[in-house]
Amino acid sequence: MPKFVPRQRKHKVLARQKDTKPTLNNDANVTEIIPIEKTKREQEKAALREELAKESKGKMSQKKKKRLEKYIETKLKKDENLALIKKLAAQKIDTSSFESSKSLGTRLDTKRIKTRERSGTASGSDHDSDSDVSEGVPKTIMNGADHSNLAPRKFDEATRTPVPVESQPVASSTSSTSQPQHQLSIQPGSGLKRPLELDDTGKPIIQIRKRQKKNKAVVPTVAEGEIAWEGFSSDEEGITDDIIASDAISDESEDDNSNSIDSEISEVETGSEASEDESDDDSETESGTSMDEDTKEAKRERSSAFKAWATQQRNEAIGFTPSNNLTSAVLSKPTNFQPRAPEMDPLPPELETNTSTDATRKAFSVAVERTQEIQDARLQLPIVAEEQKIMEAIHNHDVVVVWGATGSGKTTQVPQFLYEAGYGASDGPTPGMIGVTQPRRVAAVSMSKRVGDELAAAGSQVAYQIRFDTSTNAKTAIKFMTDGVLLREISQDFVLTKYSAIVIDEAHERSVNTDILIGMLSRIVDLRANMAKDDPKNKPLKLIIMSATLRISDFTQNKKLFRHEQPPLIKAEGRQYTVTNHFSRRTQRDFVEESFRKICRGHKKLPQGGMLVFLTGQNEIMHLAKRLRQAFESTTGQEVKAGKVQISPAEIPLEAEDIELGTKSADYQDGDGSESEGSIIMGLDDEDDAEFEIGEEPAEKKELKVHVLPLYSQLPTNQQMRVFEPPPEGSRLIVLATNVAETSLTIPGIRYVFDCGRAKEKRYDLTTGVQSFEVGWISKASANQRAGRAGRTGPGHCYRLYSSAIFERDFEEYSAPEILRTPLEGVVLQLKSMGAPVVNFPFPTPPDRESLQKAEDLLSYLGAISHDGKVTTLGKELALYPLNPRFARMLVLGVARGLAAETIALVAALSIPELIIPENKLGLRSPKDDEPDDLEAGERSRLRKAYNAAQAKLSINAKHSDCIKLFSAVCAYAYEARPADFCEDMFLNPKGMTEASQLRHQLTNIVRAHRTSAIGAYSPKLSAPSDKTLNLLTQICAAGFIDQIAMRADLAPNPPELSRKPKTAIDVPWLTLFPSQTDMKSKDISDQYVYIHPSSLLARTPIKNLPGYIVYSHLQRAAPSTITGSRAPKTRLHPLAPLTRPQIINLALGTPLLQASKPKGKIVEMPREKGREYRECEVEVELRGEKGTLGWGLGVRRVVQGRGARGEGWVVERILG
Structure with a gap:
């Protein structure tokens, strides 16, 4: 019976545990049990606080109490750290057996390491006694422990069991009893991998080893029947063999590790010749290694033989006969086998095409020898680094979009890339000119000159063509032109057979001509590609669209524009020099005055460098130029006198810039002649000159002269080109320009840009037809373009005369395309005459249907298109003239009436809206704020009388017709021997009169080309017109503006x-x-x-x-007039x-404007003609605009009406009375 064990009572066990467990606080009902350490720390803080409080005198402020608490905390932390350091200093650790963490778990200890651990490097140390412990005993480091109870042991080689060894006496010092830790003895070389050997004199012996090759592991292959099976051995023998095999495997791994370590040491100790005095340990290691390798080889052979025998016995038992001659089946390659091409990295999008690997493309190039100076300048342009990518994209695609920010060099370099690749070469694979379009004349002329200079000897093949000037010849390979010129050539040769490549530059401006050109060329490119497939003699046309902004989605993602594929986009780096933008603190309303103030301060403070000032109009430019010449010593003694000229919308197909920058109202007066009383948004206040401290070279000690030059589109070409000439010595170039200098131009030496942030644009109300010229904020893209003018030839600065808040709030990202804010009559007629559908035309940004409908309505009023939308015979004739359909209608009527020369002069006069200088631009009004000056008042009075006399002289034959007044001015100008003096006396714009004369000459040639008998050779002088002629001219003018x-x-x-x-x-x-x-x-x-x-x-x-x-x-x-103006x-x-009413009826006949009521009275039937019915009757005629509105009654008239056989309504065809 087992011994009785009393049952454990739970409450007694818990009581015993509670008694034996230390408690932190005897009170279990406290809210918070605070640890002992924290309590002790609080006590120390309280003691230190009391001690410091005794030392302090007087009452302590709250701030001092906080500082005292911070001091106590810091003091206690320092004491704790000091105590911890003292504890660490009392401990000593043997680090000789430490290993790197990299080798942990990667390998077993080698024999050499084990031998070193057993033998030790110094006698009498604790580490030595620990190293003698068997491998089965874990090696631990016991700090401060007594090691006397660990007796040294050794292994019996026969039984491999540990045998105790008598401990050797260890000498100790007299203080060994009091010192708990043993001091480590330091031997020379004890920290090395192997013990350092010393000679008789005590000097170390450094042995040089041979560089040993690492043995590669070779897996032996056992052939069938190679070793005969000799049967099983005894059990003891087998066990021994197993032990040997396991030892061999472990030895192999150890030897491999040892060899790797030895090889690393030998590499460090360099590969010198082996010494004859190698140690015996090395020789023994080598012999031992060879013996191990033999043993392992024999064991592998026995193991393989046993496996073969066992496999054979198993096969016989199951009756399986394996095949001894297993050979891999080799399939024969088919005769038409073609290996797959190795896979490569994907090509860039611009190169992903089948033509990139077309071996039929011939390599052709044109060598160009440039001067080293030009070559160095080209290499600094970012676009040059992309030449290979751009040209591969052009070769592989018919349409390519190139984006490069301002200063990348795309305008001058891309045409040269094409020229050097063979485009434009008559003997090359792509004959035909390279056409480059520019939005403005000055850009076309200046860029052709620059590219010609860079092509050196081949520069004679670069030409330009603008409205009244051209330098092209039979050898021209690169042709710069305005977009209107190319649009006119398309109307004459739709497939552009003379060109091999077309470059549309500054496409981001989105002018009407640019959009129409891109839409046309998108179809011409497809047509040329199909023609090249049908006949190899025809070559495809390449289209390169270049933009300076990232607003290119209308081109690259417009599936209606480019139907077959999305054109690749090639990006180039931006400007080659940095431009620093300086915003104003406040935005002043009077930006002309603010420009003058900033320029004056900048001229005094800034280092040498040209200035480019952007303003909105010619009047502002002339006004500011005059003030600058008065404020500083100037190099130019007089202003450039050139009348303000604008080519009207009649020239849309030819020159877009002529209608972009013209104005109908004075810059400082309203259109009705009243002065504008604009108020300042934010008052003037003096700013410091910090924005002019640019941290570069100091300003000139001697004040420079100012070389002020204007630049606007109406300026004569020779005056425009003056800005590219270097300024006189000791002067600073100051160019006052409109937005004509915003793109494509690189004015040498420009380092500072002053941007007013505004531009004057013609705004056309598509609903009302009201045309207004307003000064408004530009877009952010335009602002960046203007700033880029300062970074073309070096680092620059842009001073923006507006605040950053205005820039972010009021500036749009991009300007709206011009086609959305301009009349489209000329565009619609041109498209219809070419057979292009207006509604489905591939506009990059299609206008709304309302605008297109209004354009078609106007053409129907002029008789250019029929009621079903088709172009009439008159419409086709109107499309032949490079004029607005209104003026073309006048020209056709004039030729029909035998007044071709007179009508041409009238059309030329109406094409220049400000042919006569308006009175409000002469400054005849007395200033309100200035004190009266008798001399100035007298001069104004004399000038006013002269102006009135001149107007009266021009209006002698005009009566109430302003068109006849303009006609008289053009005819009188042709008779003057000194036209400049005549313009000054009669207050006419000299450049406007010159252009009117040139237009007369051009229109005469055009009319002669279509109607040889209508007009003879051009004669500037016309005979005095009769009253009948003047009356006919008045009606011809009214026919063009009948709506x-x-x-x-x-x-x-x-x-x-x-x-x-x-x-x-x-x-x-x-x-x-x-x-x-x-x-x-x-x-x-x-x-x-x-x-x-x-x-x-x-x-x-x-x-x-x-x-x-x-x-x-x-x-x-x-x-x-004011911001808050209520009226x-x-x-x-x-x-x-x-x-008069009869004239209106005759002019509106045949148009939808003239409406007739139902017949009144007797109706007379008339004979049929050509399948149409005719009748004579009286009807009430009225002039009606929009449908559903009340017409203007013109009385009862007897008319002849006709009706077609298809049941059409009766239409008035003739007026009888």
């Missing part, structure tokens, strides 16, 4: 009730055929009134003599000629 007709408001079906009777002609209200206001629901009809412009002849006509109907060229509305400015019309 822009106005009626005096008091003749309307519902005449207005005016609150105040007009006193002058400019106060008389008029109504236009198409309402001038978009708000048709307005109850106040006065919102739709327009008024005569003060510059018209009718403005000085008595009210009672005003005609009932007039035709006008355009409507114009001035900007409000909107009046809409002014520019009259051309007065009309």
